[in-house]
């Protein structure tokens with residue numbers, strides 16, 4: 273099924289999309305560029321420039337940064353400003369559960385790693401982008417959260433995404449008077465092609481594969497539609513919320529999970 277195109281929703285806008293090398297972020301960044309946006313693809317993957325070049329008839333740029341550091345987040349925003357003269361829309365997509373384990377099985381260092389991956393990039397980027405949005409007189413931030421705020425075997429990730437929801441609501445209240453909307457989607461389980469960059473660089477143990485199977489079962493059971501979504505089904509609402517079509521929506525976290533609400 274090919275995705276419907278909404279010509280020019282992002283004409284005249286500069287977007288920064290984080291975690292754009294693969295998965296949901298890649299599709300969002302390419303579609304935003306093909307809908308007229310000038311898009312900075314940010315990722316720590318070294319092949320990010322190749323992905324940015326995939327967008328057809330589009331103006332894109334690529335920037336390598338580790339967004340688990342504040343300096344990486346600030347450098348990405350400075351790059352967008354220098355390259356395209358400002359920022360209108362930030363899409364905070366970096367994140368993803370590294371390990372599936374019952375909470376009692378997590379080692380302390382593994383708890384920290386989940387928070388660094390799925391909370392800190394959004395917290396840092398939301399801060400680092402503000403001077404750029406203020407200079408523009410307004411803008412939009414879309415955070416990619418998760419319905420895993422209610423789910424088994426990934427409690428540290430659930431906590432990180434609960435934090436993303438809190439950032440969304442509180443920052444939206446604070447920034448409404450600055451003409452800045454802050455919104456989020458909460459994706460459910462999403463089918464993806466095999467990942468070029470694995471979530472867990474050291475691979476899953478046999479136990480973790482079993483716990484992952486439990487998660488897949490739980491996610492399908494708690495969704496009304498009893499299936500995973502597609503990357504296109506996740507990209508579409510992110511792009512809608514990022515666009516001016518969503519001008520009266522702020523502070524909301526939209527579940528995109530076949531009926532599950534997270």
Ligand SMILES: NC(=O)c1ccc[n+]([C@@H]2O[C@H](COP(=O)([O-])OP(=O)(O)OC[C@H]3O[C@@H](n4cnc5c(N)ncnc54)[C@H](O)[C@@H]3O)[C@@H](O)[C@H]2O)c1
Nearest residue numbers: 291293294295296315316338339340366367368418459462
């Ligand atoms: N895929 C799902 O089933 C699902 C479900 C719910 C929520 N989500 C959320 O959607 C978002 C995207 O998920 P996905 O499955 O498409 O992701 P993915 O794991 O396939 O890709 C993540 C991208 O982020 C990049 N990245 C990771 N850490 C980074 C860092 N520190 N600095 C810079 N780049 C970094 C990776 O290199 C990769 O390109 C995540 O926030 C995830 O939590 C995904």
